[in-house]
Amino acid sequence: MMNISIIIQARCNSGRFPNKILKKLNSKSILWHVIERCKIMNLPIIVSTTNQSIDDPIIKIAKECEVNFFRGSTNDVLDRFYQTAKKFSLDFIIRITADCPLIDPIESGKVIDSLKTGNYDYVALDDTTYPDGLDTEGFSFKSLEKSWNKSKLSSEREHVTPYIKDAKNGFKLYLIKFHKNYSKYRLTVDYPDDFQLIQNIYSKLYHGNIFFIDEIINIIKKNPELLMINSSHNRNEGYRKSLKDDVLN
Numbered sequence: 001m002m003n004i005s006i007i008i009q010a011r012c013n014s015g016r017f018p019n020k021i022l023k024k025l026n027s028k029s030i031l032w033h034v035i036e037r038c039k040i041m042n043l044p045i046i047v048s049t050t051n052q053s054i055d056d057p058i059i060k061i062a063k064e065c066e067v068n069f070f071r072g073s074t075n076d077v078l079d080r081f082y083q084t085a086k087k088f089s090l091d092f093i094i095r096i097t098a099d100c101p102l103i104d105p106i107e108s109g110k111v112i113d114s115l116k117t118g119n120y121d122y123v124a125l126d127d128t129t130y131p132d133g134l135d136t137e138g139f140s141f142k143s144l145e146k147s148w149n150k151s152k153l154s155s156e157r158e159h160v161t162p163y164i165k166d167a168k169n170g171f172k173l174y175l176i177k178f179h180k181n182y183s184k185y186r187l188t189v190d191y192p193d194d195f196q197l198i199q200n201i202y203s204k205l206y207h208g209n210i211f212f213i214d215e216i217i218n219i220i221k222k223n224p225e226l227l228m229i230n231s232s233h234n235r236n237e238g239y240r241k242s243l244k245d246d247v248l249n
Contacts, residue, residue, distance in 0.1 A: 003091045005044040007084055010098035012054050020189050021098040025202045033101045035065040040105035048084040050074040078157045082148040085141050095137040099189045104213045108136040110176050121171035122164050129178040133187030137161055143171055186230050197229040
């Protein structure tokens with residue numbers, strides 16, 4: 001039987017927006033909302049954070065939400081993921097990041113279904129068509145272990161899946177495309193103005209129940225000025241910074 005779980009990557013010490021995942025949306029933290037949205041996928045959930053005391057509030061939230069947790073390396077996130085998956089004897093991992101309070105369990109569920117039924121090493125929602133903030137990756141433990149053994153660059157250790165996604169490394173990859181290109185929609189939280197946009201969306205759509213990407217798109221189409229709130233930021237800025245650090249080092 002396939003042992004598959006969601007691992008939510010979480011830490012408080014973000015350089016761009018410290019403690020962002022503890023910010024409140026309708027009285028509950030961003031991390032709380034991410035966990036509750038992930039529960040709709042009906043898989044075990046593990047919150048993977050660091051050993052630093054600054055991340056103790058993350059463990060408190062995980063306990064409040066009654067999900068598992070693991071503590072590991074601060075900067076070597078690949079090692080933290082590997083040790084988490086090993087601890088819980090996982091065959092497959094669904095990777096979600098804690099700064100995505102609009103993660104859509106229906107869309108993320110497509111990754112789960114493809115990973116279960118297809119013969120793939122790695123499945124993800126395609127970031128050239130999906131809004132930024134719905135990011136979901138699924139991969140086998142064997143692929144993760146190979147990446148853990150082979151990855152040398154800081155960008156590979158900090159961002160978990162670059163080695164697996166690199167075509168030259170021979171993994172069988174599958175990207176799920178959205179029905180239309182909404183990649184310009186920035187629905188993640190890396191900066192205070194990102195949070196301002198999310199607050200606006202939650203104020204319009206959250207009434208104690210999960211809401212989904214089609215509802216979010218409809219709200220933005222009716223209120224196009226919302227996209228201007230955080231329009232100064234580009235997608236994957238953190239990863240591009242890591243690539244620059246690779247060169248410098």
